[in-house]
Amino acid sequence: MAPITIIGSGLAGYTVARELRKLDKDIPLRIISRDHGGFYSKPMLSNALAGNKSAEQLLMKSAAQMAAELNAEILSNTGINAIDRQAHQLHGSAGVLAYSKLVLALGADPFTPELAGDAADEVLSVNDLDDYRRFRAALAGKHNITILGAGLIGCEFANDLLGQNLQIQLVDLAESPLSRLLPPAAGAYLQQQLEKQGVTFHLGSTTQHVQRHGNGYRLTLHNGVQFDTDLVLSAIGLRPRVTLAQQAGLAVQRGISVNRQLQTSDADIYALGDCAEVTGYLLPFVMPIMQAARALAATLAGNTTDVRYPAMPVAVKTPACPTTICPPPAGSIGQWQIEIQENGLKALCVDDTGKPLGFALMGSANAEKQLLATQMPAWLV
Ligand SMILES: Cc1cc2nc3c(=O)[nH]c(=O)nc-3n(C[C@H](O)[C@H](O)[C@H](O)COP(=O)(O)OP(=O)(O)OC[C@H]3O[C@@H](n4cnc5c(N)ncnc54)[C@H](O)[C@@H]3O)c2cc1C
Incomplete structure (x- = not known):
């Protein structure tokens, strides 16, 4: 019998697998990931510098340990590039793989900022462990870092970098940080607390140019303000990974469209996590993923279950506030x-x-x- 197959070894993929194993110890299970396949806590990426943690220290379990723990076959460093829904097969770097039920837990890609200038493609972003490794290496010898985007992840990185005795600039189009989640007065309060610790805010404008300048960069904002910096980190948001689903003809809106059973427009294909839009909700946070994973595991084990979302507060990892x-x-x-x-x-x-x-x-x-x-x-x- 072809295995239940999960594409993605992030929090969404591994939580479904763990929850499924609580309900069924033996059903054949395969997890496919184009990355290393090890388990780590992604939220730790934006507060790991303060603890001087390397990428290796953040890896909690290797793919082999996860395979043993989950009684699953794990194919790491294996990209999937097509789904043949009729044949119930996946095509990718490991050839053709059959599935019985398929779970898409593909995550999201960082938005690429629209930038001009000869160093526009040197802007970094951190959305997985490999990105964190590159970012931490790039910080060596740097004094002045600019973060594009004062949302949740931008503010967390700003606070984390403060602990490294670095000068931090935060640039955002909105007039206050976390503008999508906080009323302006609360955003202003967060801004004041981060400013007291040394963060410089450039609000109400976005970056237009990134030019090489000496050993670093010169940034020009749309409002004409210019300043120099050693490194630029973009944290302007995430875009659900929908291409694989789209090419397979599955319904896609902002994310891969699923109903309350996390089922896509194909009855044998499910989606959850940062790639999925659950009855109109895009909730790229840990708690909603845990709720979805529990419901989906029950469904995969034969007990069709709707996901429920209670109110789920999010802790912003900004010790300054x-x-x-x-x-x-x-x-x-x-x-x-x-x-x-x-x-x-x-x-x-x-x-x-x-x-x-x-x-x-x-x-x-x-x-x-x-x-x-x-x-x-x-x-x-
Ligand atoms: C810096 C940072 C800090 C955060 N902090 C918090 C926080 O404090 N609280 C909170 O609630 N949330 C936080 N989040 C959000 C939370 O971490 C994410 O919502 C969650 O980790 C997403 O998990 P996922 O499994 O959906 O995606 P991912 O972890 O991105 O996993 C996607 C997986 O899919 C695989 N994949 C993708 N495409 C393919 C393909 N074609 N073939 C094979 N494999 C493929 C990838 O290799 C990867 O294994 C944070 C996010 C970031 C980036």
Whole structure:
């Protein structure tokens, strides 16, 4: 019998495999990855410099250890480039591989910023362990780093790099950091705390040119501001990997479209994690992936199960300003109420009846996170 096959050895792929093994120890299982296939915690990539961690230290288990633990065949360094849905076969660098059910856990690619200049292609990004290895090596001897994008990952890297005694510039089109998740007053509070530690913000503009200049680069922003830097890291967002699914004729919107059983438009193909759009939700975070993996494992083991999303707060790893964000459910309409505290800020989003929808807690206000989390409406009931 052809194995259940998972493409992707990130958090999504490995969590489905682990959850499936809790329910069925023997069903044939194959995991395919174009990377090393080892297990690591991706969220640690944006706070590992502070602990002086190398890529090797971040690798928690090798592909061989995962294969033994999961009683699965793991094909690492194996890229898949086509799905033959009729024949239930995959085509790729290991030849033709048959599957019974297929799980796409392909992740997402970093957005490439649209930049001019002779060094535009030297801008780095960190979205996996190999990227982190390159980035850490590139930091040697550098004093001044510029991060494009003051979202969650950009702010986390900024804070992490501060601990390396580096000067940090953060550039973002929005007028305050984490603008997609935080109301402006809360973004401004985070900005102040990072500025106190030495981060310089360039807000309200994006980078136009990256030119080689001496041993580093000269950046020109669209608003005409110019400054020099030793290294540029882009953290402007992620784009779900949809090409494989698209070429196989599966329904794709922003991500690979799946229903609440994580099933694509092909009954034998499922998707989850950063590549998947679950009934309109793109949630590239750990907790939603764990929820989806549990539901999908049950379905694969024969017990068709819908994914449910309770409210899932996200901790932003910025020790300069510890922050927890629980976004309001998609499509809900609310007003933010801001309470400034002596050493923190509480932002509560409420609907027109005063019912809480979401929150952002900073500094001392984090003391309320457990209590508030229980009061938030589920995202997908
Ligand atoms: C720096 C950083 C910090 C983060 N911090 C947090 C945090 O604090 N909290 C939080 O909740 N979330 C955080 N996230 C998000 C979270 O880590 C991701 O949502 C999650 O790890 C995504 O897992 P995934 O398995 O979907 O994708 P990935 O881990 O990217 O895995 C994709 C896998 O697919 C494989 N693959 C892709 N295409 C092919 C192909 N054609 N053939 C074979 N294999 C293929 C790849 O090799 C890889 O193994 C962070 C993300 C980053 C980048």
